[in-house]
Amino acid sequence: MTTPSRANPDDISDFLERMNTRRTRYSRGYLKRDRLSFVGHPTAKCLRYKAPPGFGKSVQVAQCAQAALERNEDCIYLDFSSFRPKDLSEADLIANSIVAALSSEGFSETPTTSSVNILALRLLTDHERPVTICLDGVTDAATTQRFLRAIALETPETVRLALSEGLPDAMASLSALSDVVTIGPDDLGFTLDETGSVLSLDADQARRIFDLTGGWPLLCALAGKSNTPGVGIAHLPEVQAYFENDVLAQVPQPLRDCLMKASWLEEINEDVCNYVFKTDAAGLKRGSRATAGSTKQNPKRIV
Template sequence: MTRHSLEDWCRRMSERMWARQCFITQGCLDRYCLSASATPESKVVLYRAPPGYGKSVQVAFAANTRELELESVVYINTRSFPDSYGVNDSLFAALVLYQIEGVESWRTIKSDIDTIEALRNALCNAKKTIRICLDGIGEAKHTADLIEDLICETPSNVKFFIAPSRVGALARLSMMTGVVTYGADELVFTEEEVSELSGMGGPEASNIIKATGGWPALVRLMCQTPNPNLPAATWPETRSYFRDNLLTALPDSTRTFLCNAAMLEVISAECYGYVYKTEEADREITFLNEHYALLAPTGTSGDRMDMHPVLREYLRSLFNTTQRERRSYVLKRVAFWHWRRGEYLHSINAALEASDHRWARVVSDSIILDVALRQGEIEVLRTWFGKVPARTIKKIAALSIGYAWILYFSQQARQAEEILVSSLHPSSRGVGNLDEEGWRELVNAIGKATQDELLESQVLCQKWIDSFGDRNMVGKGAALTCQAFIASSGRHFEELERLSHRAAVAIQSSNQHYAFIWLKTAEIQAELFKGDIARAMSVLIQANKTAEKIQVPKTFLNKMFGTLELQICSGIVNLAT
């Protein structure tokens, strides 16, 4: 390329890129927490997140400067390059140099090597702060190597703002000092940002966050859709966005994998391989993580993945449309996979979605009682039981007892008592085994407390502990917690303290999630009765931390603790006034 043609190319590319920079930032939120000013000591700001999280917007905003005498800015967006033009490291260097110094610096350049060396010298000798903003960099290895060299060799006044072309590109940058990385967790919108962007405040902004998870692209779509009250996955705008901006960019095999994976309760290579009878899952998960980050690790082991709930719902609807005849079969395989592993809640969820109540006929005694009494998944089981024929429930003692527990905690005591009576029928399967551990008596004892028959409940709980406490630790934790809650309600604080210690031991040894929530509720309620608002807040904060650590299901946790937090905040306001 001649000097004149190189100059013309750099001019045309720069004009395209800066026009794109202006367009990208129009109507977008300049988020200070992710801006250049928020990280003055960093050498590199790196944006790594799935598509639609505003990485390009942040790089474009980083290219804005109001201090032309003190700063020079380079903005390179690789989407402006012609598809047929191979941009090597010397052309990249020429483009950066052109945006910093114009054509004057080229007078002595005679070769590609001279261009790169001239750029190195210009950056190393710069007196101004220079921001180099790069969007879509990472596919060409030589250019990536040059960028890493410039980062390592230039002084601190040369700063880089980079959104790689794929999530796993420029991997070595993440290991360097002076590199700040913003991922999906940092790039999601907050309620305050949604309010600023949309002009909607309070509950409306909160609803937007709940519906979209703060995914910036979905937030923008929700602000524009005429159907904001419908589920986000059903908006025509969302469906078009996912189809045109996500799925079409994926290879066919990866697109199929992602759609299939959405039908799993928890995504893992092992589960996917079992359900779909394939050995390709590991490869597809690795590819998705390196290029798009559409799957996020869940739990401590890192072998299980999850995807954004809105994307998951969209892909499920796509699966239901394109593979309707396979849907029930796939969900039943998912249910059986989790059942074999003792992950009963996932089994119930999958069977419920498959509309397969026949699964209840082969359920083991421990499954329903574990999910109901230990995990406390009242809402899920109530929905599931609503689809199981009454005659099936009456024939299986574990179903009868579990359903009675659900009804008691749904304030349907009369129906619960009728179900408990039916579980005594001699033909009911599994009666003997369940009676040995006192499950029916336990449900009856605690059920009395849900109907404010506190004295009778306390007596029955103690009787149950004396008879069955040594052989049923899950039940013991529940019975002691019930007694503790009764003590708290009666303001018997010394008795509450004694019972709380005993209950906590049983809860910890049996991993009793449901009892844990009720015990902490009793302790917080007691502090509120005493008027110790600060202590109540302290117990609540610690309880939330512990619940997250032991992975207590969030549905009931948020409901109970959310109500208590409102009470505490109300108490704080009253004290202030």
């Protein structure tokens, strides 16, 4: 599909205004965790947040944007889950937003896609103030990665990126660069102290929720706000609805079928692996330390 290289300036301006409101809402009232930001990674060119839904990636990207503004930097913040100008790809929207935010002059003629990208790179390179580009929910792996790699490799250290992935490994090639820091679920998960701070519970309750959720931020919040504390976290209607409507809905159907079959298993051995993965050779896949048929393992449950 051919897309226009540059949206109507009014459309871009409206979109950026909505992004400002969204950034403020995401930043307000959430726990500030410097270890996950440029404060904790001062030499990073790019922070890449990679984790399943519910780990607070959107909050961290918005907080990076808010912190940049508080440092008196220029900032471009985009959340791709929102409604965006018609027919603009992610890469086009990023380039056009950079031009709209940093340029005081317009094009004298209708630009091509490449000329907008080149102008955006030039503006980033020549800009006197530091610039932080914060992108939430990146999904367009091909064109967006190419443009973001150009930003990472061709702009000065005063230009930094903070981004989260809307699809797994959408930014995989970007992570290979030496000054890109990937922040995964082990980092994004709450510590015990953070769990207690967020939920304002006594130490025993906070410990119980932390142990049952593994520090998964959204599950901690759902469990802490539940009016049925005696019910197991996995059986809370809010948690069940979250997995059905937010997590499973994003999983392709073949993998969803496999996960549902695997969830019925009490023990994992060669026979059940054959059943779930529709094979008759699970024993050949076993590790060198033990045979699948002689060693039974309890599956690690999320909740």
